[in-house]
Amino acid sequence: MPSVAGPRRAVRGAVSGMPREFWWLWTSTLVNRLGAFVATFMALYLTLDRGYSASYAGLVASLHGLGGVISSLAGGVMADRLGRRPTMLIAQVSTALSVAVLGFMENPVAIAGVAFVVGMASNASRPAVQAMMADIVAPKDRVRAFSLNYWAINLGFAVSSTGAGFIAEYSYRIGFLVEAALTLCCAAVVFLKVPESRPEHAPGASAPGHSTAKPAGVRLIDVLRDGRFMGVVGLSFLVALITQQGYVGLPVAMGADGLTSSDFGTAIAVNGLLIVVLQIPLTRFIEQRDPRQLLIVSTLFAGYGFGLTAFAGSVAAYALTVCVWTLGEIVNAPTQSGLVVKLSPAHGRGRYQGVYSMSWSVAALVAPLMSGVVIDQWGASWLWMTCALLGTVTALGYWLLMRNLSEDERPGERVVESGERVVLVEATAAEAPQAPVRAPEFAPERS
Template sequence: MLVALAATPRIRRLVRETVGGLPRQFWWLWVSTLVNKLGAFVITFLALYLTTERGYSASYAGLVASLFGLGAAIAAIGAGVLADRIGRRPTLVAAQLGTALSTAVLGFVDGQVAIAAVAFLVGLFNNASRPAVSAIIADLVPAEDRVRAYSLNFWAINIGFGLSAAVAGLIATQGYLTLFLLDALSTLICAVVIFIRIPETRPERTPGAGPDADGPAIGLGTVFRDGPFMTVVGLNLLLALIFQQSSTTLPVDMGAAGITSTEYGLVIGLNGFLIVVLQIPLTRWMEGRSRTGLLIASCLLTGWGFGLTALAGSSAWLFALSVAVWTVGEVLNAPTMMGLVAELSPARARGRYQGVYSLSWSLALFLGPGVGGVVLEHAGPGVLWGACGIFGTVAALGHVLLGRRARAAAAARAGAVVTEVAVTEPTAVTEPAVTEPAAEAVRPDRAPAQA
């Protein structure tokens, strides 16, 4: 009892440091995300619904999944542009209303063409939320707190998904239509919360207010020509292709290895459980550490965590070990990468930048299941999981090179400031003027924003 009482102030301090200091509007966004994901039944059970309830083939279910991903890819770009042009809130509310309507309709439609078309619309509207949400967080939260904010948002997503997956099977026994309607209802509630509680956060472009507020408009072409940013997007695509195997080729390989459906549920459920348990303590551990180092570690843990699957054989325990390793990589990567993308994005074009970043996940959703299935079928599991390890290593090496380039750019900027001060104020003491840029130069995790 005394130990518990002594620990209480410490726990309170840890809680304050973890969740304190963030704007109230962020917490309303967090609540809306949690409510939305608590009812996110359809995406998780869509393939099972098509094959068991409707009696369609596995290949047709794969086609529907690909069309869902195609809709998500289109939305990533379109919604990012809309978030910058008409605002974050109207884009997000429209996306949520469209998701609610199309999800409800999907529960009623029949026929392969109709189901495929509506699934495309669900993917389109569902992913249209992502650029707006990410931009709102970047608008609301100061740069030094963004990784923490993205981490908490990621935590809410996984709490919601974990709980929804746990109860969805029980709800489905009453009929799959109930799943579709509850999913639509939770999304509608999310839209209402956003409309009432979250103001428009898009920065106003005021003449003379600085480069982020004024200056020429930033179009999609400018985003795609941003070399450092597109390199980050490309590296994330490699990692996203690996993550997509968790819901496609991994269950197929486990089934072929003799793992029962009950064992599979426990193994894959470990992913959500570990995220919920580890996200907050790992977020605190990540504070003050090199962003480049965290991204390198996350890529290696993800790639070779999946690579360990090749050694699992028919052991559910080894499959679980593999899941545990790549889950740690996922926990490290998600908030760190989102913080990097927010820093690389000019304020007046955050929607476009977040949309292009989201495109990497959408393309992985579109390409990952098909490519992974072909490799597994024709080359075998050893090649597939080995390729995951290689992809993770390539992504890690890419972040090594980006970190070096960032440090070189920071050093060049520091040298330029020293030269400018020496020329304009030759008799002044120059050390104070150099202190701030020099501090930036030794923080490679902050440098990519200026690269």
């Protein structure tokens, strides 16, 4: 049937041509997200099962998020120094152990402390995963790889949320143990099937008459001084601040309209459903379009999708606004990840990915405060207008930031300041087989 053949071709085109190592990494991500119990039900566990106040539950959630902020940077440094594979294994085993311990904690101080450790451990592997995908996937396929990975994250989360709900009705502790077990399974997949991908060093071209030398490594301060990349990080923070409102501002606004928690569950379920259904078929469309246009349009969809929420009053209307900002999310996430790789030198991908991941972790901390203050002081409509304004500002930021970005700029053609030298980070043959290698200009060494 023609109506079926088209989507089938789109799906086949989206998943074909990826290396075997990518699919094992993809499998480990899916298994990991299938066990996402703590992030989903921590608040309910603390308030309903343990009897703590909502304020205490919020404190624990903040500590969990703070751990993620810290480990974003630490995980990026580890991915470059120790390697992608060791970082993932350390993070995943640590996550499994700390989640299991958390399920048996009784003292409120101990619960808060272990939750902080869980936040650190569970977030530490993200920069390594992103860096490894950039290492093993050809440049032309990277946006597609990030799109497939994002689909796995959301599919796993959708399944785990449903399963965790049934588990929670029987025993929250079993939920913690199930997450720990699945995280160990994820570590086992990485240990058995995923090889190390970190470049030993970025090959350095030598000046005439000089021997080739290993260039100095990228330091964290070098990443923070990379103006254009930090611009992307700032814009990523604004995008995350907008999309987080679907989980912190939206339920409050729907409650103020007299809708129930099940109504919110129905509306927000549209987000996961659309991602699962549309992410893979839309991958080819995303891959073949100008990333500058995609980032601008997707940000406007996100901002104005939440802006339309100011006019919603029923479950159907709220679900329609979720459709709008979800389309922006589907396009923005893999496109932005591809841009981060494009702006990252091969031997510094871990640190670059760590700083990028931090923008989302910080947004997860700021978004609840933002929604609470705005709604309490001025009302939910002002929150949604703020989201529309942020979407407009972010779209303008992408336009300004990327107007001078060459279509064929590759990581190997970036100049990175490191120490007292300015070195050209060359792409490997696998990354840019046809890219000409420009002779680097070395700054004079100081005595």
